[in-house]
Amino acid sequence: MDSASIGTSGGLRSRLLAALSYLGILCFVPLLFSRDDEFVQFHARQGLVLWMWGVLAIFALSLPGIGRWFFSFSSMVIMLLSAIGLISVLLEKAWRLPFIYGLAARL
Template sequence: MSSLPEEQNDQPNQPAPPAQTAPPAQAAPAAKGSDDNLMAALSYIFLLSVVMLLVKKDSDYVQFHAKQGTVLFIGEVILGVVGSFTWFLFYLWDLVWLLFVIVSIIGFYQAYRGERYRLPVVADLADKIKI
């Protein structure tokens, strides 16, 4: 006689359930404050976007934000020049400049967080820049 109860003797040996596997690891966003995040964020400050385009050619992330910053910079220059020749745009320049500052702050913040945020209209124009 066996020492196990009868109901356990009647059951065939069952394989152990498979071990649970962890979900596949996803690429983590760049750490806050990393060099690429800082350089990408600085790309939204006027002429620094052009500098970042030329200096950080090896970083796709910095290039993405530098192109958007360059489009903003070129837009500011064009509107500034046109506004200086026409009195109508000269008075609207403060509002347009404020809009550019707000969009630049959004881009700066998103770049520093490690996000690849596409600014409306600006990103479409930036995609056409080939370096």
């Protein structure tokens, strides 16, 4: 996990909105309501990629055989990366999550 240097106001509001980014569909709240805070947007984009991966995993359940395996694997990885993202927010860091940041940077 690489750390980026991102400016933030450092307030409780910024940390709360950034933390919402890693709680499933709530990633849309910081995307819509905090467009001017670079720290919040960084975490919101990563949270959005994690949420999209989760939706894809749910749709994969309809695939016979591999669907349940993909869903189980994805759920564990998403929970782990979300926990890492929340820790990053609590420490006021901008850790680049492996594989997720590459996709999030393109959004």
